[in-house]
Amino acid sequence: MLRRASLLLAAATAGALLLAGCGGNGAEVRSEGSHQRAHSAGLGIARTPAVKAVTTVRPRRCKPDTFRASPAQAYAAVVLPRVAIVRTWPGAGAPVRRRYARIDLNGFPTVLGVLGAHTSGCRALWFRVQLPSRPNGSNGWVRAADVSVYPVNTRVVVDLSSRRLVLYRWGRPAMSTRVAVGTEQTPTPVGRFYVNERFRLDSPDGPFGVAALGISAHSNVLQNWVQGGPIALHGTNDPGSIGTAASHGCVRLGNADMRRLFRLTPAGTPVLIRD
Numbered sequence: 001m002l003r004r005a006s007l008l009l010a011a012a013t014a015g016a017l018l019l020a021g022c023g024g025n026g027a028e029v030r031s032e033g034s035h036q037r038a039h040s041a042g043l044g045i046a047r048t049p050a051v052k053a054v055t056t057v058r059p060r061r062c063k064p065d066t067f068r069a070s071p072a073q074a075y076a077a078v079v080l081p082r083v084a085i086v087r088t089w090p091g092a093g094a095p096v097r098r099r100y101a102r103i104d105l106n107g108f109p110t111v112l113g114v115l116g117a118h119t120s121g122c123r124a125l126w127f128r129v130q131l132p133s134r135p136n137g138s139n140g141w142v143r144a145a146d147v148s149v150y151p152v153n154t155r156v157v158v159d160l161s162s163r164r165l166v167l168y169r170w171g172r173p174a175m176s177t178r179v180a181v182g183t184e185q186t187p188t189p190v191g192r193f194y195v196n197e198r199f200r201l202d203s204p205d206g207p208f209g210v211a212a213l214g215i216s217a218h219s220n221v222l223q224n225w226v227q228g229g230p231i232a233l234h235g236t237n238d239p240g241s242i243g244t245a246a247s248h249g250c251v252r253l254g255n256a257d258m259r260r261l262f263r264l265t266p267a268g269t270p271v272l273i274r275d
Contacts, residue, residue: 036206038199040108043078044266045150053255067117067149069270070227072171074155075114076194076268077127077147084110084147086140090118090126097140098131105227106197106214113216114149123148132216134228136189138190151236155207155270156195156233156261158251162190163243165233165251167261177261180252182240186221188249188273189231193217195269198262201235209235209255211262215271219249233271234258 007194067075070224079102089092100110113130124144154174157166160181167175182188197214204210212234219229233251235258242254251273253261 018270027234036208037202038106038212039202041200043109043111044198062137064177067114067127071168071170072153074152074268074270075149076152077112077114077129077142077149079110079112079146080148081146082144086129086131086142088140090141092275094141098133108197111196112142112147113268113270126139130194130216134218136191136193136217150268150269152266154265156265158271159272160190161275165253169264174264177253177257178243180236180244180246182249183245184248186219186248187218188247188251189217190273190275191217193271193273195267195271204235204255205237207237208236209258211235211258213262213265217273222248233261
């Protein structure tokens with residue numbers, strides 16, 4: 001019987017939000033000087049069976065690219081064992097690239113973006129996955145038995161030049177809003193990433209506003225900051241900054257827009273940030 005991804009929804013826990021790419025200058029200093037408390041909001045997925053090791057399509061329709069992302073659907077993987085080993089290519093003898101605990105440093109289930117799979121017939125033996133670690137764009141291979149994989153029907157596109165974020169559902173625009181982006185000195189990194197954490201904040205009055213979606217990107221200039229300068233999409237207590245280049249690399253939304261984006265965006269959602 002397939003495990004249900006809903007079993008991996010984290011119990012609500014509180015902790016200091018460590019979105020280091022958004023502010024602060026070291027492990028001793030909280031991001032943006034924030035004293036907000038962050039509460040894990042779970043994966044944000046429906047309570048449906050996860051795709052684990054086998055596809056959900058009929059055998060006669062199986063294709064090698066079944067697990068590759070399309071404009072309408074992508075896949076995400078949640079680590080199942082205490083530690084999952086990511087290797088440089090599929091195979092137990094391949095060099096180890098990374099090791100990931102089931103729960104990450106911020107108390108959230110470890111989520112990996114799925115890029116493809118090494119299959120035997122309709123069965124996935126290994127998944128090629130995006131990693132939430134430096135350098136940006138890192139990827140590797142994880143055993144299918146060590147993850148629970150589920151489909152994601154959303155994606156986010158952030159256009160830095162127009163300072164606009166668009167959320168797509170099933171390949172169609174579902175939300176479009178102006179955002180604040182990184183300054184010239186602390187630019188928002190460009191590339192293909194994914195949502196790897198979801199947190200609600202205990203107060204909307206802090207610099208992260210009502211909620212934050214951590215993504216797998218890291219600042220390219222704040223390399224000495226706590227946790228490598230991770231980037232997030234988050235609310236703000238400075239609505240006047242929306243539409244400007246004002247952040248340390250994160251993407252800021254007005255709190256009303258952030259509530260909507262947070263509600264519609266599960267962990268694993270692909271995020272494209274472009275110039």
